[in-house]
Amino acid sequence: MSELAQGREAYAERRWPDAVGQYTSAGRDTELPASDLEQLATSVILTGGPDGVDILARAHLKYLADGDYAAAARCAVWTGLNLMMQGEPARATGWIARARRIVEDLPEPCPSEGLLFVPAGLGALYQGDGTAAAEAFTRAGELGRQRGDADAAALGVLGLGQAQIMLGRLNDGLALLDEAMVAVTVGEISPIPAGIIYCAVIETCHLAFDLRRAHEWTRALDRWCQEQQNLVAFSGQCQMHRAELYRLHGAWSEAIDAAKTAQDLAFRGDRMAMYGGFYEQGEIHRLLGHFDAAEAAYLHALETGFPPQPGLALLRLAQGRPDQAQTLLRQAMNSVDPGYRRRMLAARVEIELAAGDAEAARAAMEELASLCASIDMPMLHALADQSRAALLFHDGDAEGALALLRRAWSRWLSLDVPFEAARCRALLASLCAALGDEESARTEREAARAVFVELGAAPALLGLEQSAPTSPDAPAAARAGSADNGDIPAAGPLTARETEVLRLVAAGMSNRDIAAELFISEKTVARHVSNIYIKLGLSSRAAATAYAYRHGLT
Secondary structure, three states: OOHHHHHHHHHHOOOHHHHHHHHHHHHHHOOOOHHHHHHHHHHHHHOOOOOHHHHHHHHHHHHHHHOOHHHHHHHHHHHHHHHHHOOOHHHHHHHHHHHHHHHHHOOOOOOOHHHHHHHHHHHHHHOOOHHHHHHHHHHHHHHHHHHOOHHHHHHHHHHHHHHHHHOOOHHHHHHHHHHHHHHHHOOOOOHHHHHHHHHHHHHHHHHOOOHHHHHHHHHHHHHHHHOOOOOOOOHHHHHHHHHHHHHHOOOHHHHHHHHHHHHHHHHOOOHHHHHHHHHHHHHHHHHHOOHHHHHHHHHHHHOOOOOOOOHHHHHHHHOOOHHHHHHHHHHHHOOOOHHHHHOOHHHHHHHHHHHOOHHHHHHHHHHHHHHOOOOOOHHHHHHHHHHHHHHHHHOOOHHHHHHHHHHHHHHHHHHOOHHHHHHHHHHHHHHHHHOOOHHHHHHHHHHHHHHHHHHOOHHHHHHHHHHOOOOOOOOHHHHHHOOOOOOOOOOOOOOHHHHHHHHHHHOOOOHHHHHHHHOOOHHHHHHHHHHHHHHHOOOOHHHHHHHHHHOOOO
């Protein structure tokens, strides 16, 4: 088999380094056909090679020389889109304009014309103009379907979904994201747009506070990346999303590992992972109390041009500098698009209260609460309830804050987010103490302390001790009974997470495999398995498996 044939075979099998090697060797002896140059360029881009875009430009010129103007236009558009992802907007604009001129000069409709509307849609999204974005992406999708360009059709659906979410039409937007993902998972889409869609969908799910979808599609992206040999592009972004999920679920050691892997892949070519890799590392160090390391990570994230907020502002707050935290976060929220602004609102409430501006905190809280009408997600409701409770407590209404905070705590438990659940219990301790219920205050305080100690959350633990030190003679039962974070009643129905763990146990997965599947630590899996045994009166994985089969959980 010739080197050219081997290169084509490697490309078809997604063996990207082999494709690069075989195509490169074949190109030393003879000029590669335009289609093979295009596939070489794709393989180089996917393995993080710096000259992939240049090879794509060569393919464009070869198509022009061959008289295949439609293919030349497609290469020109993708050259521009790749340059956009690499942070070179001027060159990108030039290539998009070149592609448009070719398409306009063609006597017949061009199959790739729909792709020309994608950059305009992206620009509108970045500027926060959902209406203009929806128009551009609708046109991209329509032309893609009419001309048989599956890439343009899927990118149009993706962008329209993002625009709908920006316009407050959450359910319609999420349904469109799922539709775009279907095209990817059935193999209709080329490798680079497939990776773009995976990463954009996951990012949008996080911006929409849809933790369930973020889990589902991150697992899918992880599998997609692992199926391809030495994939660099999009793998770093996968790792940064993994890091965020691990952080939320209290698997902080795993989160650090994923964040560092994201950084490594960013330096190897997946530049879109640079910000998230360093930001997530900063978040974990901040939560652990490693303030110097957190500062360094946030500053690395800042080098990408996007503000590392609310993390850096929360770091300043933890360092006892609320005024600086307030200034940093206000500046950031005035410069980011609405999607990212939403993710800063809960921190804004906390920081404004600490800085003594209750009215600014109230405005942020009301903005957060108003989102709940259009974004019906448990995570968003938990943040809104938690923020409103903190404001009510600040205003002296401890009684009014209690129900809200218990509801927020319950929601965090259902989402398996232990740190935020423990923060709720720490505030519940203060509320109960203010209401004169010292026994409940001790119970809540000890429950929060147990989680903070397990996670290694030194600043939160210090704040808990300073706000209400536990008496040395606190009842041992309160201390011992709280170590389960309130998630292990003696009997009762399984939580959603426990049901999910039970299904995976019944599928024969080990605790390590379950932890990887759910982005949680092995220790957390072991706790869930123990909870399942206690609640169902079981004593082994075999018995749990039998129970799952009997009750239709497999």
